[in-house]
Amino acid sequence: MSTKKRILLIDDEPNTLKVLSAFLTKEGYEVGTAKDGRSGLNHLQEGGWDMLITDLKLPDITGLDILEQVKATWPKLPVVMITAYGSISNAVQAMKLGAFNYLTKPVDPDELLLLVQNVFERSQLLEENQTMRRQLRDRYSLGNMVGKSKAMQELFNLIEKVAQYEANVLVTGETGTGKELVARGIHYAGQEENLPFVPIDCAAVPETLLESELFGHSRGAFTGAAEQKKGQIELAHGGTLFLDEIGELPLALQKKFLRFLQEKEIVRLGETRRRKVDVRIIAATNRDLEAEIAAGQWREDLFYRLNVISIEIPPLRERRDDIPPLVNHFLAKYNAQNGKAIQGMTGEVMEVFMAYDWPGNVRELENVIERAVVLCMGDSIAMSCLPPKLQERSAPAPSTDGVNLMEMEKRLIVQTLEKTEQNQSAAARELGISRKQLRTKMKHHGLL
Numbered sequence: 001m002s003t004k005k006r007i008l009l010i011d012d013e014p015n016t017l018k019v020l021s022a023f024l025t026k027e028g029y030e031v032g033t034a035k036d037g038r039s040g041l042n043h044l045q046e047g048g049w050d051m052l053i054t055d056l057k058l059p060d061i062t063g064l065d066i067l068e069q070v071k072a073t074w075p076k077l078p079v080v081m082i083t084a085y086g087s088i089s090n091a092v093q094a095m096k097l098g099a100f101n102y103l104t105k106p107v108d109p110d111e112l113l114l115l116v117q118n119v120f121e122r123s124q125l126l127e128e129n130q131t132m133r134r135q136l137r138d139r140y141s142l143g144n145m146v147g148k149s150k151a152m153q154e155l156f157n158l159i160e161k162v163a164q165y166e167a168n169v170l171v172t173g174e175t176g177t178g179k180e181l182v183a184r185g186i187h188y189a190g191q192e193e194n195l196p197f198v199p200i201d202c203a204a205v206p207e208t209l210l211e212s213e214l215f216g217h218s219r220g221a222f223t224g225a226a227e228q229k230k231g232q233i234e235l236a237h238g239g240t241l242f243l244d245e246i247g248e249l250p251l252a253l254q255k256k257f258l259r260f261l262q263e264k265e266i267v268r269l270g271e272t273r274r275r276k277v278d279v280r281i282i283a284a285t286n287r288d289l290e291a292e293i294a295a296g297q298w299r300e301d302l303f304y305r306l307n308v309i310s311i312e313i314p315p316l317r318e319r320r321d322d323i324p325p326l327v328n329h330f331l332a333k334y335n336a337q338n339g340k341a342i343q344g345m346t347g348e349v350m351e352v353f354m355a356y357d358w359p360g361n362v363r364e365l366e367n368v369i370e371r372a373v374v375l376c377m378g379d380s381i382a383m384s385c386l387p388p389k390l391q392e393r394s395a396p397a398p399s400t401d402g403v404n405l406m407e408m409e410k411r412l413i414v415q416t417l418e419k420t421e422q423n424q425s426a427a428a429r430e431l432g433i434s435r436k437q438l439r440t441k442m443k444h445h446g447l448l
């Protein structure tokens with residue numbers, strides 16, 4: 001049952017107060033009354049009001065003073081003014097100050113009722129609208145990012161704060177921890193408009209093409225440049241450029257990129273014209289850049305330019321509280337995608353999930369759930385729907401007699417490459433290492 005709406009009436013004529021409050025009470029509202037401005041404000045302080053109806057002319061302070069105070073303190077409280085016939089101009093001013101509407105004296109009870117109903121209808125609409133907007137915003141910013149651990153709650157707060165600034169951000173975390181989601185969160189939390197979010201994965205673009213991808217090129221700037229093309233930096237103008245795997249940026253390009261950050265200008269390959277570009281940079285890496293700086297592989301000056309604000313996402317195994325809500329989130333997602341209605345999982349599966357180390361972090365968990373939803377025939381996920389690697393978890397450790405670690409690594413790489421149809425980037429992702437690391441290992445095992 002809905003509770004009664006509470007209306008506060010302020011009027012210095014005892015008779016008007018009595019008549020109107022009796023009428024509104026009869027109509028099912030709870031009515032409070034005050035005969036001057038100050039006692040009215042005192043009542044308001046008590047809180048819990050849904051509407052204020054006040055006379056403009058009061059013995060102590062004016063209705064406009066009250067309105068101003070209400071707008072400052074309870075900006076959502078709808079206010080209706082009652083005014084003598086001769087002072088419409090004041091009523092107009094009240095509307096400008098944010099009153100919802102006004103009534104002229106003598107107040108016609110039916111007219112009052114209509115107005116009151118109107119106010120409540122409108123505020124309910126406004127509320128629904130706001131909830132919808134909040135949900136929408138959540139979906140595009142933090143809504144897609146699930147996390148109930150303390151670490152994630154803190155991360156969400158940090159994202160909302162950081163979103164208000166223009167400073168460059170460096171997001172660090174192991175592969176699959178959600179670095180791109182964080183970058184999108186920062187981008188979308190900070191704005192209402194549709195400014196561009198341009199992601200580029202420095203590990204996925206071949207080194208020779210990375211420079212022109214970033215900076216653009218003129219026609220004929222190099223073999224294969226048939227048309228002139230804007231670079232990703234230019235495409236992100238006004239918005240955010242997300243540089244994933246920034247650790248893979250070759251030293252020569254690091255220098256050029258640093259110059260761009262200092263001058264906020266770019267020159268397309270094959271051109272001499274300087275172009276002003278205004279972008280916020282969010283970079284991400286799963287490498288230890290500081291160690292690479294020490295080893296002379298990374299420019300310290302660029303690191304400091306990018307790392308104005310640093311955000312570190314802990315690996316999933318350090319925030320296991322997030323596993324159950326993530327599982328539910330992905331179950332819902334892949335149920336919907338596959339037209340399934342899987343309700344949950346067996347206790348054994350959940351135990352394995354909670355105990356497993358998730359080297360591929362949230363991405364790995366997501367893949368496991370997707371696979372299970374597709375494979376699972378019952379209405380909950382059973383051990384048999386998990387990849388062999390996880391199934392073994394619950395059984396006693398498999399015998400590794402005669403197989404050494406290197407051999408196991410080689411087998412795992414071969415299996416993963418088969419699964420990804422020889423796609424090295426995808427295999428690297430699945431294995432929780434960078435493409436470069438994968439290629440090094442493949443060479444080592446004679447697979448390349």
Ligand SMILES: Nc1ncnc2c1ncn2[C@@H]1O[C@H](COP(=O)(O)OP(=O)(O)OP(=O)(O)O)[C@@H](O)[C@H]1O
Pocket residue numbers: 144145146147173174175176177178179180181182244284286326329362363366429
């Ligand atoms: N907190 C989270 N809630 C929901 N989904 C998540 C969360 N974290 C990561 N994911 C999902 O996991 C996958 C990997 O996330 P993302 O691509 O952002 O990771 P990453 O850290 O950028 O990985 P990489 O370093 O390999 O590029 C995505 O599908 C993403 O939607």
